[in-house]
Amino acid sequence: MNILILGATGFIGSVVAARLVADGHAVTGLGRNTTRARQKQQAIDWRRGDLSRMTKPEDWDDILKDQNVVVNCAGALQDGLSDNLSATQAEAMLALYSAAKRSSRPLIVQISARTAGAAGDLPFLVTKRRADEALAASSLPYLILRPALVLGRNAHGGSALLRALAAFPCVLPLVLAESPVETLSVDDVAEAVSRAVSGGISGDIDLAANEVLTLADLVRLHRQWLGLPPARVFSLAPWLAKPVTWLADMAGRLGWRSPLRSTAMTVMSEGVRSSKTGSGLATTPAAVTLSASPSGVQDLWFARLYLLKPLVISGLSAFWLLSGLIPLLTLEKTSAHFLPFMPEAAATALTFATCLIDIALGVAVLLRPLAKRALLGMLAVSFAYLAGASLLEPALWLDPLGPLAKVLPSILLTLTALATLDER
Known part of the structure; x- marks a missing residue:
C-alpha cells in the first residue's frame, strides 16, 4: 500500500x-x-x-x-x-x-x-x-x-x-x-x-x-x-x-x-x-x-x-549580553584600548559596534530558530576577538584578570551548546 x-x-x-x-x-x-x-x-x-x-x-x-x-x-x-x-x-x-x-x-x-x-x-x-x-x-x-x-x-x-x-x-x-x-x-x-x-x-x-x-x-x-x-x-x-x-x-x-x-x-x-x-x-x-x-x-x-542544556543556552546568553552592556557603561574607558592604533572617534565607534554585536548574539541565541546561527556567530566573533587582541595587544594574555583566557571556556561552552542543540 x-x-x-x-x-x-x-x-x-x-x-x-x-x-x-x-x-x-x-x-x-x-x-x-x-x-x-x-x-x-x-x-x-x-x-x-x-x-x-x-x-x-x-x-x-x-x-x-x-x-x-x-x-x-x-x-x-x-x-x-x-x-x-x-x-x-x-x-x-x-x-x-x-x-x-x-x-x-x-x-x-x-x-x-x-x-x-x-x-x-x-x-x-x-x-x-x-x-x-x-x-x-x-x-x-x-x-x-x-x-x-x-x-x-x-x-x-x-x-x-x-x-x-x-x-x-x-x-x-x-x-x-x-x-x-x-x-x-x-x-x-x-x-x-x-x-x-x-x-x-x-x-x-x-x-x-x-x-x-x-x-x-x-x-x-x-x-x-x-x-x-x-x-x-x-x-x-x-x-x-x-x-x-x-x-x-x-x-x-x-x-x-x-x-x-x-x-x-x-x-x-x-x-x-x-x-x-x-x-x-x-x-x-x-x-x-x-x-x-x-x-x-x-x-x-x-x-x-x-537539564543542563537550557542552563548552557541561558548562560551563554547572559555572558554575551553582559559583555556587550557593561562596556557601554564605560565606553570612553573601554575604547582606550584602541587609541594607540586609531583616532578616538574610530575607537569609540568600533567599541560601540562590538558591544552591539555581543548584545545581538546574546538575544539571538534565546530564539530557537536563530540559535544555531547565533552560536556559530559567537564562535566566529570569539576567534576574531582573540586574533585581533593577540595582534594588537598580546600583553592581555598575561593580564592577571585573564580577559583573553576567559574567552576559551566560552568557546568550549558554545561548542557544547552546538553539539546538544538538535531536538530529534
Whole structure:
C-alpha cells in the first residue's frame, strides 16, 4: 500500500514509518525538516511540509494522490514561536479530511490522546478533540489511537524528562511523585498502526499496558535502566514547580519545546490514564520496554545533559549580553584600548559596534530558530576577538584578570551548546 505519514521525523512517527517499510509498504514521510531523515531512513520518500501552512483542502491534493492510508503522528504540546496548535492539530486535519473525501478516500489513522479530564480545556487537547470528532463524523475509514505515555529506545519530550530526572545526582526531586502513569512501548503503537493498515482494527481505541505506576516508580525504573544506584525520592510541593513552569512557558514562546510547560504539568496533575476500551492488542509494561533495549553510555550522557542544556543556552546568553552592556557603561574607558592604533572617534565607534554585536548574539541565541546561527556567530566573533587582541595587544594574555583566557571556556561552552542543540 501507499502510506503517507505526517510527523514521520518524530519520536513515534519514525518508528511507525520503519515498521510500515518493514511490512513492505511504500511510505511517504512528511516533516518540517527532512534533511537528516533522508540519510537515516533512505527507503522512505521524504516530502518537506509544514502542517501549520496546510490549512486548505487544495494544499493536500498533490500529496494525497494515490495514497491508501494517512497516519497522523504529528502534534505539538503548546503554542509558541515554533508551533501553532490550532493550525497544526485542527485546521490542517480538517483540510486533510476534506481533500481525502474527494481523492482516494484513504484510511486515516490518527495518533491522538485522552482528551477528557483536568486538562481537557487546554488548547493541546481542545484541538486534538476537534480533529478527532471531525474525523469520526467524516465518513472516511479511520482509527483513532489514544496511547498512554509512550516509551522507546529513543526519547523526546516527557520520556526525555524521565531520563533526565532519573539521572539527577543523589536524590530524585519530583513534583506529583504519586501521580498514576500508564505507559506502553512505541513498538506497540507501531503494531497497532500496522494492524489498522491490514484491516485488523478500526474505531477509537485507548492503548496502554495493563499496569499503573506512580511517577516515582517510573523514574526509579529509568534510573535502574541507566545503571545508577538507587536514590531517595524527594517530593516537592506543586507550587515549587510554578517558577520552572513559567520559565518553560516563556522558553516556549521563544521556540523551545520544554516538557516542563504548563500543559504537561496540568496533564500530569491527574496522571496519565486510559479508559481501557479493550483493543485486544498486546501491550508492553514499562520494565520490559526498557530492558528490551539496554542503555549505553550515550543514554547516560543524554540524561545528564538534558537539564543542563537550557542552563548552557541561558548562560551563554547572559555572558554575551553582559559583555556587550557593561562596556557601554564605560565606553570612553573601554575604547582606550584602541587609541594607540586609531583616532578616538574610530575607537569609540568600533567599541560601540562590538558591544552591539555581543548584545545581538546574546538575544539571538534565546530564539530557537536563530540559535544555531547565533552560536556559530559567537564562535566566529570569539576567534576574531582573540586574533585581533593577540595582534594588537598580546600583553592581555598575561593580564592577571585573564580577559583573553576567559574567552576559551566560552568557546568550549558554545561548542557544547552546538553539539546538544538538535531536538530529534
